[in-house]
Amino acid sequence: MSFLGPLPFGIFIYIALGAAALAVGAYIIKMRRRRFEVPFSHLWKRVLEQKDANALWKQLKRLISLLLILLILAIVLFAALDPTLGAVDRKARSVVVLFDASASMKAMDGNEAGSKSRLDAAKERTKALVDSMGGGDVAMIMKVDGQATPMSRFSSDGPVLNKVIDGIAASDTPADLTRALGAAADALRDRPNPLIVIVSDGAFPEAQLGLVSWDEKKPLAPQPAPDGKTSNAANWEKKDLAAVDLSKIDVRYLPVGRRSDNVGIVAFNVRRYIANKAAYEVYIEVQNFGQEPAHRQLALYNGDTAVDIKKIDIAPGQRIKQIYPKLPGSLDNKLRASLRPVEGAGGSDSFALDDQAFALLPARKKQKVLMVTTDNLFLEGAILVYDNIDPAKVSPAEYDAKPSLADGMDVVIFDEHTPAVLPPSPTSLLFFHPTGENSPFAIRGELANPRITEIDEGHPVMRWVTMSDIYMDKSGTFAPDPKKGESTIAYSVRDSIIAAKRDGRRKILAFGFSLPAAGRESATDLPMRVAFPMLLVNTLDWFAGDQTDLLTTYPTGSRERVPLDGVVGATEAEVKGPDGTITKTPIIDGRATFYGSRVGYYDVTAKDGKGTPIAQIELAANLASPAESDIAPSTELSLAGKKLEAPEAFAITRSKKLWIYLILFAMALIVMEWVTYHRRITV
């Protein structure tokens, strides 16, 4: 018999003695009796004198009653020690069960018939594991997918743990084993006999399997040597920092899964052509992870419209790359690739999650552009090249006479003109050679024959643009104020030639020099360069928030920072998932954090304080993980070269908890005492 009580034995003895003393004290203290007046107590005395002949029996009955109470007390205290009948042949262990709930656990190979998922099989095995725990073992269930989520505290309560296991659902993300092992190791720190049991199909990337250290970690920071010249930094590898310290922890592996045949889409993306943004191309990768040749129908949809359907035959292990070039634009920007089963051998598999993939065409908006210029063929010619705009032109005099001409415009270009009244926000503004006090950027001075010596290559306007050999006979220079969000994107040595800024929801760009035109003294050869139309396109794209290299398709299980164009002041965005659930995500520096746990389309919306949407972006999430699509179960798992054993130590030990029987016995005694007291047997 063993005792698994929650208190140290010494403290328990003190409590037992105290409780016994209280019980005895309660018997010593006389009960306050109801008073009753009698006319002639002499008669009672006579009767009681006769009765006192039985005083010994009376005392004995009282003693028996006391002993009975002490017995009940002893039984209750004994039950508190949690006595367990049966051999406990090992020490109590602290167990963290890492329950793999990644995408591959959705494979329907939990049984031969294929009616149960791999996750269901894992649940059964885990519950059997929990049921076989000894009396002193405590276990914590931790769900492992793209994150590591503790689902319970350390508990020895089997039914509670089983309920927790039943409530686990698989996600659409790859498993992050390193994160889970780190969390488990942290949870087990300073606990006796730590044990980690990984219940999984073993679908982990090789890189994660190596990020484990079985030895105690080396010092986390290089220590300077006594002579001050050398240090042990050389002994300290980057890998050691990321490695999970599993020293002194027993790690076991419980494999689940049966089948390995699977064909899945491992990559799916789409992009617009830079030159022709109306057209786009699609890239799909499909891989056969099985051991047999597979056949599928690969279908590509734009919205509900099938763009292409073709049959593909894939050899075992083969990865097919499909590119769909020059696809014409359409109203729907949602693309979907689907692998359809075909009849016959190798026509289907048990893992459906990677048979579909989703992608989004970057949003494209037609802008209204107003040119405030006297006739300037260079500007007008370049603007007309861009097919996604709706241009208009007024003279500076017309604009000054009626600034409301700019109302409803997305962009206004001021060519050699600096108006007193600027169009209202959110209209974006492009200036060529602004002057005077009304210049959007403070004018510092003027340079003769400046050369552009440096550009901000990271700025969207300067993407794919070279300006190093551009000639200008003169140019105004700006004094941008970084505190106002103003920045220089092209320098002549240290002078700002081209400046840009965000002004609330609109953007402003200013060139310090003039474009050549009839009647102008200054001259530049920029309009004759390839860079000029590119500059205008980039500028209009930047104004529209259309980033050509913006990614809208992400893998599930990874945390990404997605730019939200024009977001000012908002700190939180709403993310509407594929299943309609809405979650909140923080916005930091204009970027929202995105974590896709399900495959499908997401809608990220930033709102201002009044709840009005100020920015919105659509995203798609796909499994896109060859490691997860490779559902072949690993019967063995090695971490950093160490093969993990099956948790054979969980052989079922038959032990019986006695506390419930003891409490029942104590209750029976209490009832007996109560009955005998009230039937005047023991009084």
Added chain:
Amino acid sequence: MEPASASLTQLKKSAAVRESRVADRSELFDDRFLKTLEHLHMVSRKVFAGNLRAERRTRKVGSGIEFADHRTYARGDDFRYIDWNLYGRLDKLLLRLFEEEEDLHIYILVDVSDSMAIGSPLPKLHYAMQVGAALTYVGLANLDRVAIIPFSDRIIDRLPPSRGKNRIFRVFDFLKKCDLGGKTELAECMKDFVTQNKRRGLAVVISDFYDPQGFEQGINTLRYNKFEPFVLQVYDKREAEPNLHGDLALVDCETGDTREVTVSKSLLEQYTKAHEAYCQELEAYCTKYAMPFFRTHTSIPFDELVLKIFRSGGFLR
């Protein structure tokens, strides 16, 4: 049993409640009571018709008119009572003796101790006073001299012997106003009684006879001093068969003695038997010495008891 000093306050409190109950005697002798007395008187006259009024002969030889006996003349005797006819025939000087006729003295001794204050719905004391008043009325109506003497651990007061029905209202007033309370000490009280009352007569003792020292000595004192004890025991039914259960502290209402008892059914049975035995002990004692004895509980109407007394004889002759 030891006095429980801790229970003194409680005892005083309950005594105060008890006293307030028995102290209210305003309704004790109402018109209905008077009618009952008159009825009793009529019944007594009917039952004992033929008896002479105020003709209760005593054995005392005195100045009556009815011849009783002769005795030898002694020096100093009144010559007028010498029977000269017998002297002529027998040549002996014999004196003629006559029975002396005198009024019978009836002493109604009412126990007013604390134990008499117990009883429900009528305290024993009230019952005893009603019985005492009824007997007094009948005695007064029969032209006997009736005195009322309340007692507990001493003779508390005394209504001197008086005669005639019209005295009954003084009796009522006296009973309503007399002091109450104290322990029952029969022996001491009877000793004082016989010392204070030289005229012998009928001593009707109305009490519960709950005297820890025993009832014998008190009754014997009356007997030894030529009084005719007439014993009336009054008790309450709940005293004989108390309805008690569980753990109790029994407090003696007279002494304050406390005894902790766990009352069980068997103990109650034993007590009932002990009470009955005590009463029978008293009855046996009275029977042994040819003393009239009546035992009654407060549930029996007092007039029934009085009639029973009349029928049995001893009170009315």
